[in-house]
Structures are given as structure tokens and as C-alpha cells.
Amino acid sequence: MLLPRLHCCSGVTAYRLRAAVLIAALLGAGLAGCASYKPLPLPTQAESASSLSELHGYAGTTLPLDATAVERLVLLNNPDLRTAHARHQAAQAQRRQDSVLPNPVVGGSVGYLLSGVGDATAWTASISQDIAALITLKPRREAAKAAADEVDAGLLWEQWQTLGKARLLVIGLVEGDRQIQLQQQALDVLKQREARITQQVGKGNLERLTVEPDLSAAADARAAMDDLQRRRLDQQQQLTALLGLKPDVVVPLAPLARADLDAASVQSEAATISRRRPDMVALQLGYQAQDASLRAAVLAQFPPLSIGYDASQDNSRVRNGGPAVSFALPIFDRNQGNIGVARATREQLHQEYVTRLATSRDEVNGLLAQYAQLHEQWLALAPVTSDAVNAAARARTAWQAGLLDLRSxxxxxxxxxxxxxxxxxxxxxxxxxxxxxxxxVGRGMPSSLDQDVIAP
Known part of the structure; x- marks a missing residue:
């Protein structure tokens, strides 16, 4: 009689051993997919690059730098743009989190026999799956994708704006150097006249009151030179900051290439702003994300439903098993608050997009009108300037020949x-x-970004 009992016990032991091995394997597989923690301590010191040669993508043979080279170095080295890359990584991580399937829920309990007629340990086990989370999974994934793409489009617009700022600084520095060079010429001749006037006033040959306008002209020229130099230093420091350089680093710049503005081409490109400019694309993606969130909120108004399987054994070894369903009665909360918030937010984004689209065209038209005015002023000033330069050249010849006084x-x-x-x-x-x-108008940007964008 002992042999069958021993055989039965060995079978139970083998069954328990296989179960333990299976549980250990499942736990091992779960732990293998878990992330690990690694500390990332903050540095005690950090400093900007001290020379152009320390910049990423710099080639020493390209000096002086033209506007295109400066923009490329800004893209590769701008501290704010490099920091903004972390937002892309965070958005992609959030996208992965919002796109995963909900985990099934496993439960169980053990009831040890303490007294009574039973002869076994009671237990219960269950497994269930949240069906509501599966119903809303598709719109939640769409919202997560659109939100991540919105962040990328926003980062692209931030890069484009940074390049625009660098372009304006290059223009200001190059044209400012031309003005400084001319202002120095004016200051030199005014200082020469001022020195002779001061000498004659000291000798009593001239009254200071009569030559005060000449002395004031020299003082005004110095003040104008000081303003130009202060402005240049400020622009130079702004440019070095964009490049990730120390403020005292000199960035040699090449002369600018000039070309007339093609107003018709600008108007044509303005017609595709909605697909060309990253900020407009970001607004469209934000609207798509919110629209998907609204659909998910509408689907979530139905009662939360979980379906699973329950099994149990009582102390007398009676076992039961069967399907299990649980859901909430939608008496008070039908997700109406979340639906209202999602709908209002979508309406807000819709209006913001329409307003931005309209104002962007107005801004383009306004700048075109300002450019046309500047061009007319330049055309009117060009012949006057040419005449003044020719008159100055003749006056210099006459002064050198003794036919004209220094003051004139x-x-x-x-x-x-x-x-x-x-x-x-x-x-x-x-x-x-x-x-x-x-x-x-996003000139230089791709005509359409990678995202599948449909304007609302």
C-alpha cells in the first residue's frame, strides 16, 4: 500500500517542481526586460569653447565664414538646440508609454485550514483584462504619435528661428563694419580739422564761438562711432553665444551676397505656409493629437469593463472555475468632464491655428510693403550719394591744390x-x-515635412 502513495507524492512533487520552474522562468523573463538605473552626476564646472577650432563641424580653411557656414556651425553647436534634443527623447519615451497594451491583472489568495472538517488548503486564482483600455488603445496611440511629432516639429521651428537670429546678427555685423569703416574716415578728417581749429583758437586767430559748430561736429562723430562700436560688441557676443563660444572670441565674417527680393516668389511660397513652416505643422499635429484624445474620451464614457477567469478550491477540495466579468455602473460619472475638457481644448487649438494662418499671411504682406518702401528710398538716395561722393573727390583735389579751405x-x-x-x-x-x-515663409525648409499632416 505504500508504493502507490509514494508514487502519488512523487507526481505531486514533480508537478510542483515544474510549476516552480515555470514561475521562475516568467519572473526571469520579466526582470530581463526591466530597465536598470545608472547615476548621471552633474559636473562641477563647464565652460564654452574658447576658439573656432573647438566647434563641431569647423574647417579652418573656410575663413572668413559666410552666412551659410555660420548657420551650419550654429546648428551643430548651439547650446540651446543641443539641450532641446532631450525634449525629443522625452516625447518619444512618452509615445512608447502611451502606446503599450494594458497588462492583464492576476490575483490569488490562500486560505490555510485552521479548524473544522476540511482536509485541504483553500485557494483562489484569477486573471482579467481591462477591455475599456483596449477599446481606447487606437485613439490613444494616434494621440501619442501626433504629440511626439508635434514636439519634433516644434524643435525644427526652434532651429529655424535660431538660424534666423544668426542670419540677422551676421547682417548686422557685416553691414555694421562697413558703417564703422566710413565713420572712422569721417572722424579722421573731423579730428584733423578740430586739431587745426583748436590750435588757431589757442593763438587767438579764431573766436571759439564762431567755430563751435565745427567742434560739435567732431564730438557728434565720436559719439556716433561709440554707438556703432557698442552695437557691434553686443552683436558679436550674441553671435558667439549662439555658437557656444566665449564672448571674447572673434568670428571673422565674409561680405554678404546681395540679390533683389522676388516678391512674386515670396507670395507663392506664402501660399504653402501651412505645410512648409514647422510651427504651422506643429499646430496641426497638436490639433490631431487633441482630436484623437477627444475620441478616446468619448469611447471611455462607456462603463469600464474587465473580462477574465476565476478558479478556486475550498478546504474540502471542491474546485470551481469559470469566466468573470466586472464593470462600473455609469450612474454618476460618464466621463462627461473629460469629454468637455477635450472638446474645449480642441476648439481652442482650432481657433489658434486659424488665427496663426491668417496673421502669417498678413505679416508677409506687411514686410513686403516695408521692403518696397525701403527699396524706393534706396533708389532715391543712390544718385544723391553718387553726386556727394563726386563732389567730395573734387573738393579734396581743390583743397590739396590750395584752392579750397579745409573747413569747406x-x-x-x-x-x-x-x-x-x-x-x-x-x-x-x-x-x-x-x-x-x-x-x-519657410524659404529653405522642405515643401512638406515627413509627418502625414492634414490641415483641420
Missing amino acids: YVDLDVAAINRQIAMIALEQAMLEQQAALELL
Whole structure:
């Protein structure tokens, strides 16, 4: 009689051993997919690059740098853009989290026999799956994808704006250097006249009251030079900050290529702003994400439902098993609050997109009108400047020949220089308007981004 009992016990032991091995394998597989923690300590010190050669993508043979080279270095080295890459990683991580299937729920309990007629340990076991989470899975995945793509489009727009800022700084620095060079010429001749006037006043040959306008002209020229130099230093430091350089690093810049603005081409590109500009694409993706969230909220108004299987054994070894269903009665909460918030948010994004689309076209038209005005002013000033330069050249020849006094020569020379500076200021303003228009219409951006965007 002992042999069968021993055989039965060995079978139970083998069954328990196989169950333990299966549980251990499942736990091992689950632990293998778990993430691990690795510390990332903060540095005690950090500093910007101290020379151009330390920048990523820099080639020493390209000096001086043209606008395209500067923009490329900004893209590769700008500290804010490099930091913004973390937002892309976070958005992709959130997308993965919002796209995973809900885990099934497993439960169980053990009831040890403490007293009574039973002869076995009672137990219960169950497994269930949230059906409501499966119903809303598709719109939640769509919302997560659109939200992640929205972040990428926003980062692309941030890069484009940073490039636009770098372009404006290059324009200001290059054109500012031209103005400084001319202002230095005016200051030199004014200082020469000022020195002779001061010498004659000291000798009593001239009354200071009569030559005060000449002395004031020299002081005004110094003040104008100081303003130009302060502005240049500020722009230089802004450019080095965009490049991730220390403020005292000098960035040599090449002269700018000039071309007339094609207004018809700008108007044509403005017609595709909704698919060209990353900020418009980001708004569309944000709207799509919110629309999917609204559909998920509508689907979630139905009662939360879980379906599974329950099994149990009592102390007398009676076993039961069968399907199990649980759901909430939608008496008070039918998800109406979340639906209302999602619908209102979608309406807000819709209105924001429509407003941005309308104002972007208005901004383009406004800048085109300003550029046309600047161009007309430049055309009107060009012949006047040419005449002033020719008159200054003749005056210099006459002064050197002793046919014209120094005061008259300097007045004509400074007047010509001031007109040239005014011409450069108009050219700088036109270049800045061109850069602003290229930024607004997304010139240089792809005609359509990778995302499948459908305007609302």
C-alpha cells in the first residue's frame, strides 16, 4: 500500500517542481526586460569653447565664414538646440508609454485550514483584462504619435528661428563694419580739422564761438562711432553665444551676397505656409493629437469593463472555475468632464491655428510693403550719394591744390560719408527684411515635412 502513495507524492512533487520552474522562468523573463538605473552626476564646472577650432563641424580653411557656414556651425553647436534634443527623447519615451497594451491583472489568495472538517488548503486564482483600455488603445496611440511629432516639429521651428537670429546678427555685423569703416574716415578728417581749429583758437586767430559748430561736429562723430562700436560688441557676443563660444572670441565674417527680393516668389511660397513652416505643422499635429484624445474620451464614457477567469478550491477540495466579468455602473460619472475638457481644448487649438494662418499671411504682406518702401528710398538716395561722393573727390583735389579751405573740404567730405552710411543702413534694413520674409515663409525648409499632416 505504500508504493502507490509514494508514487502519488512523487507526481505531486514533480508537478510542483515544474510549476516552480515555470514561475521562475516568467519572473526571469520579466526582470530581463526591466530597465536598470545608472547615476548621471552633474559636473562641477563647464565652460564654452574658447576658439573656432573647438566647434563641431569647423574647417579652418573656410575663413572668413559666410552666412551659410555660420548657420551650419550654429546648428551643430548651439547650446540651446543641443539641450532641446532631450525634449525629443522625452516625447518619444512618452509615445512608447502611451502606446503599450494594458497588462492583464492576476490575483490569488490562500486560505490555510485552521479548524473544522476540511482536509485541504483553500485557494483562489484569477486573471482579467481591462477591455475599456483596449477599446481606447487606437485613439490613444494616434494621440501619442501626433504629440511626439508635434514636439519634433516644434524643435525644427526652434532651429529655424535660431538660424534666423544668426542670419540677422551676421547682417548686422557685416553691414555694421562697413558703417564703422566710413565713420572712422569721417572722424579722421573731423579730428584733423578740430586739431587745426583748436590750435588757431589757442593763438587767438579764431573766436571759439564762431567755430563751435565745427567742434560739435567732431564730438557728434565720436559719439556716433561709440554707438556703432557698442552695437557691434553686443552683436558679436550674441553671435558667439549662439555658437557656444566665449564672448571674447572673434568670428571673422565674409561680405554678404546681395540679390533683389522676388516678391512674386515670396507670395507663392506664402501660399504653402501651412505645410512648409514647422510651427504651422506643429499646430496641426497638436490639433490631431487633441482630436484623437477627444475620441478616446468619448469611447471611455462607456462603463469600464474587465473580462477574465476565476478558479478556486475550498478546504474540502471542491474546485470551481469559470469566466468573470466586472464593470462600473455609469450612474454618476460618464466621463462627461473629460469629454468637455477635450472638446474645449480642441476648439481652442482650432481657433489658434486659424488665427496663426491668417496673421502669417498678413505679416508677409506687411514686410513686403516695408521692403518696397525701403527699396524706393534706396533708389532715391543712390544718385544723391553718387553726386556727394563726386563732389567730395573734387573738393579734396581743390583743397590739396590750395584752392579750397579745409573747413569747406571737410564739410563736403563728411556729407558724402554720411550719405554713404545712410545707404548702407538702407541696404542693411532691406537684407534684414529679406531674412525676416525667408523665416516667415519657410524659404529653405522642405515643401512638406515627413509627418502625414492634414490641415483641420
